[in-house]
Amino acid sequence: MALRSALTLGRGLRGARSARAFCSAGELKKTLVYDEHLAEEGKMVDFAGYLMPVQYHKKGSPHALSIIDSTKWTREGASLFDVSHMCSIRWTGKNAIDFVERVTTADVRGLPTMKGTLSVILNEAGGVIDDTMVTKCHSAEHGEHVYQVVNAGCADKDLAHFEEQLGKFGGDVKMEVLWDSRGLFALQGPKAVEVLQRHSPSTDLKSVAFGQSVWMKINGIECFVTRCGYTGEDGFELFVPGDHAVAVWRLLVAAPETRLAALGARDALRLEAGLCLYGHDLDDETTPPEAGLSWVVGKSRRDPASKNPFLGSEKVLAQLNDKTLVKKLRAGLMNPTGPPAREGADIETLDGLVVGKVTSGTMAPCIKKNISMGYINKPHNKQGTELQVVVRGKRYLATVTKMPFVPTKYYKI
Template identity: 80%
Template sequence: MALWKVTSAIARREAACPRFARAFSAGLKRTLTYEEHIKEGGKMVDFAGYAMPVQYEAKGSKHALSIIDSTKWTRESASLFDVSHMCSIRWTGKDAFDFVERVTTADVYGLPPMTGGLSVITNERGGVIDDTLVTKCHSKEHGEHVYQVVNAGCATKDLKHFEEQLGKFGGDVKMEVMWDNRGLFAIQGPKAMEVMQRLSPSTDLKAVPFGECFWAKLEGAECLVSRCGYTGEDGFEIFVPGDAAVAVWQLLSSQSEVRLAALGARDALRLEAGLCLYGHELDEDTTPSEAGLSWVVPKARRDGAKNKFLGSDVVLGQLADKSKYTRLRAGLMPASGPPAREGADIETPDGQVVGKVTSGSMSPCLKKNISIGYINKPHNKQGTDLQVVVRGKKYPAKVTKMPFVPTKYYKP
């Protein structure tokens, strides 16, 4: 089921009564901008143990948009998301690069300074423990180091895994966890660069490609700004010191091009962009090759790299021989009927089950139902006619190229 569908009855009551929202959120963690969400009529839901907005509904506010309108606004202008529930880790020490290359598929040594990208944390079987952003950073205080971001819902197990691997690895490595003591905001959309250029004039953003980062002073605070995102649009993720989080949020949200967006739009946007969501498209029994993420294993990590990552024999074996795995992540576009959501069977026209849907919803931008699923070979090929089973009824569907909506990652 799409994220924005969860706890809708509670969310409606919260929008009508902020005091109810606070009571509902009492047992949940809160980001530093929680009160800002409440002021804007945030419909709060439990997401990975945090009280997070699924959309905003304050009467008379420019940010009060439906999930459909919020998704479209992101594609046309710029939207601001609070993603502070995600966990950040700073790796320092002379052996930090080696350790990060042990627990992820990232080519840390090969990354230019102030550059990063998507990677995966793997287990001994080559399965994905979590997807993660790995960036090689430099600062006056910490020198050259690795800055990593992991999913909130996986953070506890990720940190436990890292602690276990540190015990086996030894060496000079320090893990500094930054979770609830800093803000992490994402501004996404075609006008995101215009907004950030105005607020950080000392850096020429036309020269900063997707995947690079820089330091910017916002509201007097030194912030790490990474050109990346989870929407398929150009955009930036901004790591803000805790004492400046509210001020920077207010600064960003006050810009004329910007509207607040939340979990509902975020899920719709990532689905349109054909991006994976952990627990849906990714889990510990799914390998990068099966997930269509072979590119997160750079060439330097494939050719007999001396510092092998966990599960590298399995992962590299699948990269070298595609017959070693039998299913692939693929896009589906049903021709009619309701959206095919997580768990729906995917069948051949004669009724043979050949896969499962992992995510699905109506696309606000395409005004069509779209789904992602795992499909057995050779039925995963684009253009293949299949059918999906929704509430006992069968509807024709076609395997479709992803992303469903073209991505717009910036290159100078």
């Protein structure tokens, strides 16, 4: 089945509830490559209502790596992640772009065709409901449309929010939810381009910059591919029609450069890259300027007199125009001694005044240092400021550090 046809199988939500809303208590969903995870003895856990692997344990398999080794492999080779649990949406209709600009901060109209951007979905108070990828697309079947990906753990509330806003917005807009009818895979690392190019000779990936999307054939199977990722490395996310998902997965796994990777490595990679995880580093009481994400507000979206302002624009634009309104900021920390500071740890001045909270932390596999990020009250958030973190009742010196902790390697033309 051609992908453009397969996309029509996505569930339209208007007038219906998300399929996940019908799951009984304790019922977990499986992605299309669930059996592939089991074949490699993946340790499966509940993640956003799906059974997803943390890492793989099959004895003698090259994919049975520790989380540390899997993280390092991604930065040196190519790692394949199943991210099919994430929710995809296609917006069509003559007012689709206007609607997406209403519910996100993206300058969708200003994007070149087949180009995407990170954005955020905000509530009316400017708090972050979710972070999201938004791409302006074109296909023979649907013409110009918008493709969006939201976090699995936020999908139900995001879809309910969109449904509510559609009722207020009116106009010609159709939302199609593309969830379990396709595979969504992330091939990440410096050798990802070699692996993908080998099976896609008709597409020159050197001409595809980070953030760009292409329709391309992978071993003859038409897929929608975006050069992006959540690791800080070069890489691709592949939207694969459901009846070909296993075949494409196996094709990519078979490459000598490829190792399977899972949730454990993904979290370490994104933290090394200084990237937020919703529900930890972002929430609905935090604004983009506070999160260090002012750049996701497109320049054309910063006009307070706009006829189509994004939700929450009043507070966010006020903070962008007057930085004194921002009282706390997301910042990186390194503590050279003791264990890494984890979520919830207090951040204090050296004389014991609490000035912030850690939201994520780990021992970074690639630099072998304790790293964390959190929200720190101004002016204590300045780089080089010496603070302390409280871990299990003990205090350890920590220094405010620039993020990312590991240099990013996004492919640019």
